[in-house]
Amino acid sequence: MGASYSSAITNSKPGELDHNAFSASVRRLPRHVWNKLYDGGYGKTPGAGGTTTTIYNPPSGDTERQHLSLAGTELNCAGGSTPWGSWLSCEECFHQRGKRRNIVREQPHGYVFEVPANEAGLVTPRPITAMGRFEHEAAAVHEASGIVYMTEDKHQSLFYRYIPHVPGKLHEGGRLQALAVTDRPSLSTHNWSRAAPIRVGEPLPTYWINIDDVDSNRDDLRMRGASLGAARFARGEGLCAAGDELFFVCSIGGTSWAGQVFAYRTSPSEGTEREQEQPGELTLIAEGTTHSLLHNADNIIMAPWGRPDDL
DSSP, rough: OOOTEEEEEEEOOSSGGGGSSSGGGGGGGGHHTTTTSOOOGGSSSOEEEEEEEEEETTTEEEEEEEEEEEEEEEBBBBBBBTSSSEEEEEEEEOBOOOETTTEEESOOOOOEEEEEOOOOOOOOOOOGGGOOOEEEEEEEETTTTTTTEEEEEEEEOOOOOEEETTTTOOOOEEEEEEEEEETTTTTTTTTSSSSSOOOTTOOOOOOOOOETTTTSSOHHHHHHHHHTOOOOOOOOOEEEEEEEHHHHEETOSSSOOOOOOEEEOTTTTTTTTGHHHHOOEEEOOOOOOOOTSOSSOOOOOOOOOSSSSOO
């Protein structure tokens, strides 16, 4: 595309057929589009989510091209970019095959899809099943290790990481894990009671728990992870990476249910057998109150100059 061009990929999150880009013209879609739908809904109710790629020229300020790049998915939420030039689009749903109200599904939903930024049209949709099937919100990559971190938009959710067998090759398989706090099994981080179990600014040593049967049909990854000792969060939302730290939002955490912001500082040996020699740390860096400016935050992004010193 050349050095002067920027490629941006945005999600589409409609949940019903009459509120999406296809609408009443769905039956007039050309065959080449139908062939690239992840879920065609048996020709009647295709998945309404996906992504759009925009080619933007910063010097001129012109949008030079836009095209549908992923289609037939459902409720694509925050997602995240990768250092190798692609977008991870996350389905914030867990749907089985079959009929649901007036919608018919021929594929299961609840996956992460990867969309290369340099694709000129619709990609062939392939769910990365090894990254788990659950109500995904956001994804962010720790560039030094290639590990992908993910949030889950549920009241009692987990914070996940995916260690790929080959960094940058997510479809080639990997290991899904959930974050746990050392010596505090199944810790509830949400601080919903007055006896708040964690304090702002207190770093907590962590470890990671392996999750098996990650493509389960039972929507039970978070329950199984918590039973093994994983920490529980109050609706994991936006997530971003900044060097060796990951920052993520929990939209209804805190004694006022006004939201929390967490930081996870990676281990110098993140994802390796030596990780526990100097484990990663989880820190609650902000918690909203009834009168605070922070109130049920959702997405989060890091400023170009990095993490402020006073956080």
